[in-house]
Amino acid sequence: MKIEHVTSVSEEIKDELLSVWEYSVRSSHDFLKEEDIEFYKPLVRNRYIPSVDIFVVRDDCGHIAAFMGLSDDMLEMLFVLPERQRCGYGKVLVDYAVNTCGILKVDVNEDNVNACRFYLKMGYRLIGRDEYDATGKHFPILHLQYKCR
Numbered sequence: 001m002k003i004e005h006v007t008s009v010s011e012e013i014k015d016e017l018l019s020v021w022e023y024s025v026r027s028s029h030d031f032l033k034e035e036d037i038e039f040y041k042p043l044v045r046n047r048y049i050p051s052v053d054i055f056v057v058r059d060d061c062g063h064i065a066a067f068m069g070l071s072d073d074m075l076e077m078l079f080v081l082p083e084r085q086r087c088g089y090g091k092v093l094v095d096y097a098v099n100t101c102g103i104l105k106v107d108v109n110e111d112n113v114n115a116c117r118f119y120l121k122m123g124y125r126l127i128g129r130d131e132y133d134a135t136g137k138h139f140p141i142l143h144l145q146y147k148c149r
Helices: 011-028 034-051 089-099 113-122
Strands: 003-006 053-058 064-071 074-080 105-109 124-130 141-146
Touching: 003 089, 011 034, 011 053, 011 064, 011 074, 034 064, 034 074, 053 089, 064 089, 074 089, 089 113, 105 113, 113 124, 113 141
Parallel strands: 074 105
Antiparallel strands: 003 053, 053 064, 064 074, 105 141, 124 141
């Protein structure tokens, strides 16, 4: 799998990233209601995606299958299409974030049990917890840090 750093996020790429985000969230964030997803969609597209460095992995047809967003010392977002989950895309991106970019921290929704398990398996440990997410919604956030080997 080849990781591509997207240095210019066009409107077309934003749309494709948002599509990956939405499919991923709908399959993994069963604690969100439809109105929550609709609330976050414009934030993800217009605020969150433009504020991070985007790295993607494409499928054999050239479509984005997974992406991550990095900012300062944080892995801000990691989303993988449902049909590509458990195929190594997330692992490749996290390994790149840690070993190439020196990114050691990530926040994850506490209710996203599979993501929590994934990060713990990848070598992260819990360092904190907030009761509310960054928008003030009652979706607890776990703060994780990579355990340097």
